[in-house]
Amino acid sequence: MNYWLVKSEPDVWSWSDQCKAKGRTTAWEGVRNAQACNNMKLMRKGDRAFFYHSNKDRQIVGVVEVVKEAYPDPTDETGRFVMVDLRALEALKAPVTLAEIKAAPRLSEMALVRQSRLSVMPIDPSAWKTIMKMAEMK
DNA sequence: GCCAACGTTGGC
DNA sequence: GCCAACGTTGGC
Numbered sequence: 001m002n003y004w005l006v007k008s009e010p011d012v013w014s015w016s017d018q019c020k021a022k023g024r025t026t027a028w029e030g031v032r033n034a035q036a037c038n039n040m041k042l043m044r045k046g047d048r049a050f051f052y053h054s055n056k057d058r059q060i061v062g063v064v065e066v067v068k069e070a071y072p073d074p075t076d077e078t079g080r081f082v083m084v085d086l087r088a089l090e091a092l093k094a095p096v097t098l099a100e101i102k103a104a105p106r107l108s109e110m111a112l113v114r115q116s117r118l119s120v121m122p123i124d125p126s127a128w129k130t131i132m133k134m135a136e137m138k
Numbered sequence: 139g140c141c142a143a144c145g146t147t148g149g150c
Numbered sequence: 151g152c153c154a155a156c157g158t159t160g161g162c
Contacts, residue, residue, distance in 0.1 A: 007147095007148090009147095009148090032146095032157095033147095033157075034157085035157095054147080054148060054149085055147090055148060055149080058148085058149075098149080115155090115156090116147080116148060116149065116154095116155075117146080117147050117148065117155065117156065117157085118147095119147085119148095139162105140161105140162090141160100141161095141162095142159100142160095142161090143158105143159085143160090143161105144157105144158085144159080144160105145156105145157085145158080145159095146155100146156090146157080146158095147154105147155085147156090147157100148153105148154100148155095149152105149153095149154090149155105150151105150152085150153090150154105
């Protein structure tokens, strides 16, 4: 299984919106960045991703699961970009803030820190474990 | 194919 | 609200 992180502005689409969605599942539409889309194309059914609130909140708040692999985003007129379907699995007991991640030496190489504008990125398994521990998750 | 101008994201 | 980083567009 691979691990990922997806970003959303909480004012636009928040974790609670995700949980209220039918089947707790939504199409992750609207990504208009080639690198982010390439990452979505690499997602496989059953992969896990952190759900991160950008801007105001700046913390990881939940875990989602990939339930449908990349397919064309109908909201994209150019036909270049894809989306996946994501389902809310569970909220983090203790959300992990960007500040905490930056303060953790082991996490300093994360794309979240290094490439702040990227909205869909891979997370390596050791970083996933570290963050889950920080979030007080089993 | 280069690069200047411009737009967007997201942290601060 | 500002601005750094960086992606995209379009003229040449």
